[in-house]
Amino acid sequence: MKKLAYILIGGALCWSACKSDADFLQHSPSNILTDDQVWAHSDLVLSVLADLYDRYPDYNTQSNNATAQSLENWAEFANFDEAFPSEAGQYYRVQNANLDYFYPQLGYSNGPYSTYWDYNYLRDLNLFISKDSSATIGQGDRTRYMAEARFLRAAVYFEEAKRVGGVPIITAPMTYDYSGDPTYLQHPRNKESEVYDFVISELEAIKDSLPNDLNDRSRASKGAALAMECRAALYAGSIAKFGATKAAAMLPGGETGIPASMADGYYQKALKAAQELIGLNTYSLYTKKSDDLSDNFASVFTDKSSPETIFAKDYKLKSGKVEGWTLSNSPRTSQEEQQGGRLNPSLNLVAIFEKLDNTFAPPAITNTDGTPKLYDKPQDIFAGRDARLEGTVIVPGASFKGFTTDILAGWVRPDGSIVSGTKFGDTKDIDGKGEREVVGVDGPLDGIELATQTGFFIRKYMDPSVGSGRIGTQSEVWWIRFRYAEVLLNAAEAAFELGQPAVAADYLSQVRARAGFKTPLTAADVTFDRIVHERKVELAFEGHEFYDMKRWRIADVVWNGQKMTATDVVSDLSNAKRINTQVYGLWPYRYFSPGTANDGKWLYKVVKPSRVTEAHNFRMGNYYSAISQDILNNNPKIVKNPNQ
Amino acid sequence: MKKSFLYSAGLLLLLGAAACKKDNYTAPGTDFTGHITYQGEPIGVQQGNGNVYFELWQSGYGKLTPINVYIAQDGSFSAKLYDGTYRMDFPTGQGPYLPPGGHYGDTTTITLSGSKSQDFEVMPYYMIRNAKFAFSAADSSITATFSLDTIVKDPALVKGIEKVYLLENAQVISDLQYNVAATSVDGGSLTSLQNFNMKIKVPASQYQGHTAAFARIGVKIAGVDDMLYSQAEKINL
Numbered sequence: 001m002k003k004l005a006y007i008l009i010g011g012a013l014c015w016s017a018c019k020s021d022a023d024f025l026q027h028s029p030s031n032i033l034t035d036d037q038v039w040a041h042s043d044l045v046l047s048v049l050a051d052l053y054d055r056y057p058d059y060n061t062q063s064n065n066a067t068a069q070s071l072e073n074w075a076e077f078a079n080f081d082e083a084f085p086s087e088a089g090q091y092y093r094v095q096n097a098n099l100d101y102f103y104p105q106l107g108y109s110n111g112p113y114s115t116y117w118d119y120n121y122l123r124d125l126n127l128f129i130s131k132d133s134s135a136t137i138g139q140g141d142r143t144r145y146m147a148e149a150r151f152l153r154a155a156v157y158f159e160e161a162k163r164v165g166g167v168p169i170i171t172a173p174m175t176y177d178y179s180g181d182p183t184y185l186q187h188p189r190n191k192e193s194e195v196y197d198f199v200i201s202e203l204e205a206i207k208d209s210l211p212n213d214l215n216d217r218s219r220a221s222k223g224a225a226l227a228m229e230c231r232a233a234l235y236a237g238s239i240a241k242f243g244a245t246k247a248a249a250m251l252p253g254g255e256t257g258i259p260a261s262m263a264d265g266y267y268q269k270a271l272k273a274a275q276e277l278i279g280l281n282t283y284s285l286y287t288k289k290s291d292d293l294s295d296n297f298a299s300v301f302t303d304k305s306s307p308e309t310i311f312a313k314d315y316k317l318k319s320g321k322v323e324g325w326t327l328s329n330s331p332r333t334s335q336e337e338q339q340g341g342r343l344n345p346s347l348n349l350v351a352i353f354e355k356l357d358n359t360f361a362p363p364a365i366t367n368t369d370g371t372p373k374l375y376d377k378p379q380d381i382f383a384g385r386d387a388r389l390e391g392t393v394i395v396p397g398a399s400f401k402g403f404t405t406d407i408l409a410g411w412v413r414p415d416g417s418i419v420s421g422t423k424f425g426d427t428k429d430i431d432g433k434g435e436r437e438v439v440g441v442d443g444p445l446d447g448i449e450l451a452t453q454t455g456f457f458i459r460k461y462m463d464p465s466v467g468s469g470r471i472g473t474q475s476e477v478w479w480i481r482f483r484y485a486e487v488l489l490n491a492a493e494a495a496f497e498l499g500q501p502a503v504a505a506d507y508l509s510q511v512r513a514r515a516g517f518k519t520p521l522t523a524a525d526v527t528f529d530r531i532v533h534e535r536k537v538e539l540a541f542e543g544h545e546f547y548d549m550k551r552w553r554i555a556d557v558v559w560n561g562q563k564m565t566a567t568d569v570v571s572d573l574s575n576a577k578r579i580n581t582q583v584y585g586l587w588p589y590r591y592f593s594p595g596t597a598n599d600g601k602w603l604y605k606v607v608k609p610s611r612v613t614e615a616h617n618f619r620m621g622n623y624y625s626a627i628s629q630d631i632l633n634n635n636p637k638i639v640k641n642p643n644q
Numbered sequence: 645m646k647k648s649f650l651y652s653a654g655l656l657l658l659l660g661a662a663a664c665k666k667d668n669y670t671a672p673g674t675d676f677t678g679h680i681t682y683q684g685e686p687i688g689v690q691q692g693n694g695n696v697y698f699e700l701w702q703s704g705y706g707k708l709t710p711i712n713v714y715i716a717q718d719g720s721f722s723a724k725l726y727d728g729t730y731r732m733d734f735p736t737g738q739g740p741y742l743p744p745g746g747h748y749g750d751t752t753t754i755t756l757s758g759s760k761s762q763d764f765e766v767m768p769y770y771m772i773r774n775a776k777f778a779f780s781a782a783d784s785s786i787t788a789t790f791s792l793d794t795i796v797k798d799p800a801l802v803k804g805i806e807k808v809y810l811l812e813n814a815q816v817i818s819d820l821q822y823n824v825a826a827t828s829v830d831g832g833s834l835t836s837l838q839n840f841n842m843k844i845k846v847p848a849s850q851y852q853g854h855t856a857a858f859a860r861i862g863v864k865i866a867g868v869d870d871m872l873y874s875q876a877e878k879i880n881l
Contacts, residue, residue: 097694097821246867247867248737248867248868248869561820561821562820614821615821617821619869620737620867620868620869621737621869629707629708629709629710630707633707640736642736642737643737643738643869644736644737644738
C-alpha cells in the first residue's frame with residue numbers, strides 16, 4: 001500500500017515536471033520592454049523620445065569632459081574674448097596661443113581627439129523614425145513624435161555641419177550583415193550645402209506637425225522648427241557669401257565651403273522662416289520689468305514664463321537635473337558656499353556696449369588733461385549705456401541677490417602711488433589716517449582664483465533665488481537654445497544681406513528699444529559691423545560667438561595670434577574686425593585724499609590679468625574641425641578637412 | 645620560518661627580474677633628422693607644438709595614426725623612431741610652402757635602419773634672399789635689407805603677400821608670438837620685392853642685462869596660416 005503511494009507520488013512528480021518543461025524557457029522578461037510593447041503605448045514611446053531629447057547636442061555628457069558652452073560648463077566661455085576664467089585649473093585657456101584643430105572637441109570619455117560626430121545618436125533617431133509605419137499608437141501622437149524625432153535629427157546634422165562641414169547624410173538605420181565586408185556601410189561626406197539643404201527641408205516638412213504654443217518649451221514646437229531653420233539658412237548664406245574670402249578653408253569637392261551663388265537663396269529662406277515665426281505672434285520680447293531695463297534683460301534668462309523663449313534645455317530642482325552656473329559664478333559677497341566668482345567678463349566685452357545715443361565710447365577713465373576721472377559712485381562710469389551691459393555683467397557697485405558687490409583694487413594717493421592688499425577684504429592703515437578697506441571682499445586680486453580678476457562678474461543666467469548657490473540645491477534656470485531676440489537679429493542680418501536695410505533697421509531697433517535705446521536705427525545706419533556688434537552684445541555668453549565669427553569668416557582676423565595693448569582694448573569699438581586676442585580687465589580704485597572733497601571717489605585703471613600670457617590664434621584649419629583619425633581609418637571614403 | 649622567508653624572497657626576486665625582462669619595449673633609438681629646404685636652403689618657420697609639421701605613417705601596427713614631426717625655427721627637424729619603413733606626407737596647408745610638385749597627396753617612402761639624415765625639398769611661396777641686418781648704435785636701431793623672390797608662379801597657386809614683419813627678440817627663438825619689438829609693412833603697399841629696407845628701434849629694456857639681440861624677417865602670405873621666416877640673426881648691442 002505504502003509502495004503504491006510512493007509510486008503514485010513519484011509519478012505525479014514526474015508528470016508535473018514534464019508538463020512545466022515546455023514553458024520553462026518561455027518567461028517573458030520583467031526588466032526590459034520589447035520593441036513591439038513599446039510601440040504599442042504612447043506613453044512608452046514618449047519616454048524613448050525623452051531619452052532622445054536628453055542627447056540634444058548643445059552639450060555633451062559630463063561637464064568635465066564636454067567642450068560645448070553651456071550652463072554646466074562655465075569655463076568654456078573663457079576660451080575667447082568674452083571672459084577670463086578665475087580658477088587655477090582653467091588658466092590654460094588664456095595661456096595657449098593656438099586653438100586645437102579638433103576644437104570644439106569632445107572630452108576624453110569619447111576618445112581623446114574627436115569633434116562632435118555622433119552617429120550612435122543618429123542611428124537611434126533613425127530607428128525611431130523608421131517605426132513610423134509599424135507603430136500602433138494613435139495618429140495624432142505618432143505624427144507629433146515623428147516630427148520631434150526629425151527635428152532632433154535636423155539639429156544633429158546642423159551641429160555637425162557647424163563643426164566639420166559636410167557629413168554623410170544617413171536617413172535610415174544601417175545594419176551589418178556579417179559578411180566580412182563593411183564597405184556598403186561606408187558613405188562619403190555630403191557637400192556642406194547638401195547638409196544645410198537637408199536641415200532646412202526637414203524642418204520645413206515637419207513644422208506644421210508640431211504645436212504652436214508656449215506650453216512646453218523643452219519640446220519641439222513650430223516656433224522651434226522655424227527658429228532652427230532660420231538660423232541654419234543664415235549660417236549657410238553667410239558661409240556662401242564670405243567663404244570665398246578664405247579659399248584655403250574650402251575643399252574642391254564641396255565638403256566644406258558653399259558656392260557664392262547660393263548665398264541669396266539661403267538668405268531668402270532665413271528671412272522667410274524668421275518672418276513666418278514673427279507672424280505666428282506666439283512669441284514676443286520680454287518686457288515685464290520695463291521700469292528697470294537691466295533687470296528686465298537679466299530676467300529674460302531666469303523667468304520661465306518669458307514669452308521670448310522658444311526652445312530650451314530645462315532643469316528642475318530636486319529632480320537630479322539641476323545646473324551649477326550660479327554656484328560657480330556667484331560673487332563672494334552673495335555666495336552661499338566657499339566658492340564662486342569664476343567667470344569674469346572682460347573689458348573687451350564691456351567696452352563695446354554703446355552709449356544710449358547710439359555712439360561708441362570706451363568707459364571714460366581719464367579727463368581730457370590726462371588726470372584720472374573721479375566718480376562719486378563706482379557704477380557711475382557705466383551710466384547712460386545700453387541696459388544690456390548691467391543685465392549681462394555685474395559691474396562694480398551693482399548688486400546681486402540683494403547684496404552689493406564689493407569690488408575694490410586699492411587706494412590711489414594724489415601722487416599716483418597705490419596702496420593695496422593681498423587678500424579678500426584686506427584692511428590697512430594708510431599713512432596713519434585710520435584703517436580702511438584696501439581690497440574688496442570680491443577682489444579684484446590678480447592670480448587669486450575665485451576672485452574677480454577683471455573687475456567684473458557674470459550676470460546673465462545667474463539665478464537670483466535663494467539656494468541657487470548651494471551645492472545641495474543649485475539652480476533650475478534653463479539654458480535657452482533659441483529665443484525670439486535672436487530670430488529678430490537673424491531676420492535683420494538676412495534682410496541686410498538681401499539689400500533691404502530699412503527692414504533690417506526695423507528688426508534691430510526692436511531689440512535695441514528693449515535695451516533702452518530711444519533713437520531707432522535708420523536704414524543708413526545698418527552695416528555689417530553693426531549687425532556683428534548687435535549679436536555680440538545681445539547674445540554674449542549664449543554660445544554664439546565662436547560659430548558666428550566662423551561663418552562670417554573673420555575668426556582668423558579677430559583672433560590673429562597677435563598680442564593686444566591696453567589701447568587696442570578700448571579703441572575701434574564699432575569695428576567687427578578689431579583684434580580681440582587677449583582678455584583685459586577694468587579695476588576700480590578709490591582716491592586717497594583725507595579731508596578733501598575727492599576723498600573716497602572712484603577711479604578706474606585698465607589692467608591685463610597677469611595669467612593672460614598668450615594671444616588667441618585661430619588658424620585656417622580651425623574653420624572646420626578636424627575629423628578624428630579613427631573615423632578616417634574606419635571609413636576611407638571620408639576626406640580630411642583642409643589645413644590639418 | 646627563516647628558510648621559507650628566504651625562499652619566498654628569492655622567488656619574488658626571480659619573478660621581478662623575469663617580469664622586467666619580458667614586458668618592456670626598448671625605447672625608439674633611431675634618429676631621423678634633416679631640414680625642409682628649397683634648393684638646399686632651409687626654410688625658416690615658427691617653431692613650437694601645434695605649428696608647422698609633417699606626418700610620418702607606419703603601417704602594420706594596428707590602427708593608423710600619424711606621427712607628427714614638428715619643424716624647428718631654422719627649418720630642421722628631428723625625431724626618435726624605430727627602424728622600419730615610413731611614408732612621409734605633407735598635410736594640406738601646413739607650412740609656408742607647397743609640396744615639391746605643387747600639389748598634395750604624394751608621399752615619400754623612408755626606410756630607416758640606423759640613424760639617418762634626410763632633407764626634404766618643398767616649394768615655398770616666397771623666399772627671403774640676401775637678408776642682412778645692421779645695428780646702428782647712434783639711434784639704437786636695426787636695419788634689415790632683403791629681397792623677396794616669388795617661387796610659386798603658377799597662377800592657380802600663387803598667393804599674395806599680406807604683411808612683411810621685422811621682429812626683434814632677446815632670445816634666439818623669435819617670431820610673431822615671441823618678440824619684444826615688431827614692425828610691419830602691408831603687402832599692398834609694396835611696389836617692388838627687391839632690396840627692401842626695414843628699420844626697428846631696439847627697446848631700452850634690451851640694454852639691461854643683454855649683450856645681444858636677435859632679428860628676424862617674417863612674411864605673412866595671404867590665406868596661409870604659417871609665416872615664412874628668415875633665419876634669426878644675432879646682433880651684438
